[in-house]
Amino acid sequence: VHNQVDEYDVYIGRAVPEHGIDDSKWGNPFVMVNESDTERERVINAYREWVVAQPELMGSLEELRSQRLGCWCAPKPCHGDVLVELLDCQDNPDDAPAGPDLRVT
Template sequence: MKPTPSRTTRVVHCKRERYDVYIGRPSKWGNPFVIGPDGSREQVIEKYRAWVLAQPALMAALPELDGKILACWCAPLPCHGDVLAELVRQYCRK
């Protein structure tokens, strides 16, 4: 299925709203960093940003998320999904 550029990639809670792509653990998009052992929410999100940017396969797969509703357990709190949505806008919308 082709991405729908007219839709904005956004993040929702996986149990509260309908979604297109689950990005939590254990999906390939899941954040390997855990709040607590790996730092605060903000720290693990920034660690995820650095990690995903260093993952060529995931960066190449970003177009899969273009125009999709992403679901995780964190939303509406800050989430690694926000990083993915930002990267989609940055790398897939040129």
């Protein structure tokens, strides 16, 4: 979704003052410089490397379990997919990261 719809959604994007949306601690600090798939992949990969190096965020990851993650990217690939992947890896550490069927909505 594109913002917090109700109490069980978590907004994971950057601040959007014109829409009254505050910055989320889960937001991707890496900004796309164009709309290409390659650029999207670059910022998602940068986010993956960054978020796993953030002990506070990794310690808070569980708060996202069973929540719908809202961002402006969906249904395109998104840094939220990284968060889903990380939660999946906590459940199944021997398994490969979550596949494309797990998406942010």
